[in-house]
Amino acid sequence: MTLSELYSSLGESLNEVLERLRMESRIAKYLKLFLSDPSFEELKNAFASQDAKTAFRAAHTLKGVAANLGLNKLSASSSELTEDLRPLAFTVNSQALFDKVEADYIAAVEGIKQLE
Amino acid sequence: MEEKRPLILIVDDVALNRTLLSDVLCDKYDILEAKNGNEALLLLREKTSEISLVLLDMVMPKKDGMEVLAIMNKNGWINEIPVIMISVENSHSLIEGAYSLGVTDFIGRPFDEMILLNRVSNTIRLYAKQKHLSDLVLSQIYEKTRNNSMMVTMLSHIVEFRNGESGMHVLHINTITEMLLHELLHRSKKYKINKDDIGIISTASSMHDIGKITIPDEILNKPGKLTPEEFNIMKGHSLNGSLMLNSVPFGKDEPLMKYAYEICRWHHERYDGRGYPDGLKGDEIPIAAQIVSIADVYDALTSERCYKKAFTHEKALEMIHNNECGVFNPLLLDCLDAIADKLVASLQTFDWNKQADKDFFYIADTMIKDQKHPIYNQAFRQFINERKKSNFFESMLNDIIFEYTYSPSIMKLSTNAAKKLNLPKTIIEDEKKGSLNIENDNWQKIKEVLYKQSSSKDETIHVNMDLTIDGNKVPCKVIVLQIWNKTQNEPPVLTSAYGHIEVLH
Numbered sequence: 001m002t003l004s005e006l007y008s009s010l011g012e013s014l015n016e017v018l019e020r021l022r023m024e025s026r027i028a029k030y031l032k033l034f035l036s037d038p039s040f041e042e043l044k045n046a047f048a049s050q051d052a053k054t055a056f057r058a059a060h061t062l063k064g065v066a067a068n069l070g071l072n073k074l075s076a077s078s079s080e081l082t083e084d085l086r087p088l089a090f091t092v093n094s095q096a097l098f099d100k101v102e103a104d105y106i107a108a109v110e111g112i113k114q115l116e
Numbered sequence: 117m118e119e120k121r122p123l124i125l126i127v128d129d130v131a132l133n134r135t136l137l138s139d140v141l142c143d144k145y146d147i148l149e150a151k152n153g154n155e156a157l158l159l160l161r162e163k164t165s166e167i168s169l170v171l172l173d174m175v176m177p178k179k180d181g182m183e184v185l186a187i188m189n190k191n192g193w194i195n196e197i198p199v200i201m202i203s204v205e206n207s208h209s210l211i212e213g214a215y216s217l218g219v220t221d222f223i224g225r226p227f228d229e230m231i232l233l234n235r236v237s238n239t240i241r242l243y244a245k246q247k248h249l250s251d252l253v254l255s256q257i258y259e260k261t262r263n264n265s266m267m268v269t270m271l272s273h274i275v276e277f278r279n280g281e282s283g284m285h286v287l288h289i290n291t292i293t294e295m296l297l298h299e300l301l302h303r304s305k306k307y308k309i310n311k312d313d314i315g316i317i318s319t320a321s322s323m324h325d326i327g328k329i330t331i332p333d334e335i336l337n338k339p340g341k342l343t344p345e346e347f348n349i350m351k352g353h354s355l356n357g358s359l360m361l362n363s364v365p366f367g368k369d370e371p372l373m374k375y376a377y378e379i380c381r382w383h384h385e386r387y388d389g390r391g392y393p394d395g396l397k398g399d400e401i402p403i404a405a406q407i408v409s410i411a412d413v414y415d416a417l418t419s420e421r422c423y424k425k426a427f428t429h430e431k432a433l434e435m436i437h438n439n440e441c442g443v444f445n446p447l448l449l450d451c452l453d454a455i456a457d458k459l460v461a462s463l464q465t466f467d468w469n470k471q472a473d474k475d476f477f478y479i480a481d482t483m484i485k486d487q488k489h490p491i492y493n494q495a496f497r498q499f500i501n502e503r504k505k506s507n508f509f510e511s512m513l514n515d516i517i518f519e520y521t522y523s524p525s526i527m528k529l530s531t532n533a534a535k536k537l538n539l540p541k542t543i544i545e546d547e548k549k550g551s552l553n554i555e556n557d558n559w560q561k562i563k564e565v566l567y568k569q570s571s572s573k574d575e576t577i578h579v580n581m582d583l584t585i586d587g588n589k590v591p592c593k594v595i596v597l598q599i600w601n602k603t604q605n606e607p608p609v610l611t612s613a614y615g616h617i618e619v620l621h
Binding site for chain 1: 129130131132133135136139175176177203204205225226227228229
C-alpha cells in the first residue's frame with residue numbers, strides 16, 4: 001500500500017498532512033515511529049488499572065500525535081476521551097469512548113503495517 | 117566570524133513529537149531534547165546562557181509544562197529565554213494560563229512546518245537583539261569601570277612615586293579599607309554607610325594623600341627626622357588635599373567626591389581628638405576617614421619607608437593596639453583583629469585585575485537591585501555568582517565539596533565528595549513528592565544544613581556533625597555558603613549553596 005492509499009483507506013487526506021510536513025518520506029518515517037509510540041498501550045493499561053490521571057495524559061498525548069500525522073479520526077476520538085477524562089475521573093461514557101479510540105487506533109496501525 | 121547556530125531545547129515526553137520538531141528545526145538550529153520537566157530544568161540550569169529558545173509541551177509526566185514555566189519565572193530565566201508552548205491543548209483557560217506565565221507564543225497541534233519555522237526564527241531574532249543590547253551595555257560599563265579604576269590608580273600612583281614609594285601603598289589601602297568596611301557593616305549598623313558605599317569609599321581611599329603634591333621634595337623625601345617646622349609643613353598635606361578637591365568646580369554632591377574629601381582632610385585625625393588638621397574627636401571624624409586612617413597606619417608599618425624598616429604583621433597589630441601610632445575607634449580595632457589573618461593573605465596575593473573587577477561587581481550588584489532598570493541578564497548573574505563561588509572554593513583544594521540548587525533541587529558533589537560520602541555525583545529531587553528520593557544518612561544530614569536559613573546575606577553557615585566518611589562515622593564540620601537572589605520588591609530568594617566538609621580529627 002502506498003502512503004496515499006493508506007490515507008484514503010483510513011478516510012483521511014494525505015494532502016493535508018503534506019501541506020504541513022512537506023515530505024512523503026518524512027511522513028512515512030513518523031508513521032513507522034508511531035507504531036512504537038507507547039501512548040495507546042499506556043491508555044489501555046490505565047483503563048485496566050483504573051488510573052484516570054494516566055489515562056487522561058495518554059489520551060491527550062495520543063490526540064496530539066494523531067493530529068500531527070493527520071490521523072484525524074483517531075485524534076477526534078482521543079479528543080473526546082480526553083475531555084471526558086479531564087476531571088481526572090472515569091465517567092459512565094469513558095469505556096465507550098475508549099472502545100472508539102481503540103477501533104480507530106487498530107485501523108490506523110493495521111494500515112501502517114501494510115505500507116510498502 | 118561564523119554565526120553560532122542558536123540552541124533550541126525541545127521538551128516533550130513523546131519521542132515522536134520530539135523527532136517531528138527536531139527534523140523541522142535541525143537544518144538551522146542545534147537541538148537539545150528533554151523527556152520531561154525535570155530534565156528540562158536541569159538543562160536550563162546548566163545552559164541558561166546558551167539556550168536561545170524552549171519549545172515546551174504542556175502535558176507531561178514528572179513536572180508538566182506549567183510547572184516548568186513556574187520555575188522559570190521563579191529563577192528569572194523566563195525574562196531571558198523565550199518559551200513557545202506547543203500543545204494539542206485547546207482549552208482557553210489553560211492557554212491563557214500559559215501566556216500569563218510568560219510564554220511568548222502558543223502553537224497548537226497539528227502544526228504547520230512553515231508557521232513553526234517562522235515563529236521560531238522571529239522569536240529567536242527578537243530575543244537575540246535584546247540580549248545583544250544588554251550585553252553591549254554591560255561590557256561598556258565593565259570597560260568604563262575598569263578604565264576609571266585605572267585612572268584613579270594611575271593618578272594616586274603619581275603622588276606615591278614622587279614619594280619614592282612603590283605605589284603598592286595605594287592599592288593596599290584600597291584592599292584594607294574594603295575589608296574593614298565589610299567587617300564593620302557586618303558588625304554594626306551604627307554608621308550611615310551601606311553595601312553600595314564600599315566600592316566608592318575604597319576608590320576614594322586611593323586619594324588620601326593627593327595633598328602631598330603640595331609638599332616640597334626636600335621635606336617629603338628627607339631620610340632623617342623632620343624638624344618641627346618641616347613637620348608642620350608636612351602636616352599640611354591633609355588640609356591641602358581637601359582644598360584641592362574643594363576647588364574642583366563640579367561633583368560636589370557626588371558620593372565619591374564627598375568621601376574623598378572626608379578621607380583627604382581627616383585621615384590624620386585621632387580618635388582622642390589629638391590629631392590634625394581640625395582636632396576632631398571620636399565619631400566627629402567621618403567613618404570613612406577613620407577607616408582609611410587605620411589602613412594607612414597598618415600599611416605604613418608593614419612597609420619599608422625611607423625612614424624606617426618594615427615591621428611584621430604581628431608587630432604592627434601590637435603597635436596599633438598599644439596606641440603607638442595614633443588612637444583608633446575600638447570598634448575598628450575589633451574589625452582589624454577579625455580580618456587580620458585574611459588581610460595578610462589578601463595583600464600578598466594582590467592582583468590589580470581582580471581589584472579593578474571589584475568595582476564592576478559593586479556596580480553590578482547595585483544594577484541588579486535597580487528598581488527602574490533591573491537587569492535580566494542571566495549570564496551576568498551567573499558571572500557574579502561564579503565569583504562568589506570561586507572565592508569560597510579558592511582555599512579548598514581536593515576536598516569534600518558540593519554545590520546545591522534549591523529550585524529545582526539539584527545536588528552536585530565533587531568526585532571526591534561522592535566517593536567519601538557514598539552518594540551519587542548528581543542528586544535530583546522531585547519537589548512534588550516532598551520526600552527524599554535517596555535513603556542515605558549523610559544526605560539527610562547535609563540537607564538539614566542546606567535548609568538552615570542564613571540571614572539572606574550570603575553568609576556561611578558552620579555546623580559540626582557526625583557523618584559517615586568512607587564507611588566510618590566521624591565528626592565533621594560542614595560549611596555552607598548560601599547564595600540569595602535579590603530582586604526588587606520581593607523578599608530575597610535562596611537560589612543556591614556551596615558547601616565544604618572538613619573531617620575533624
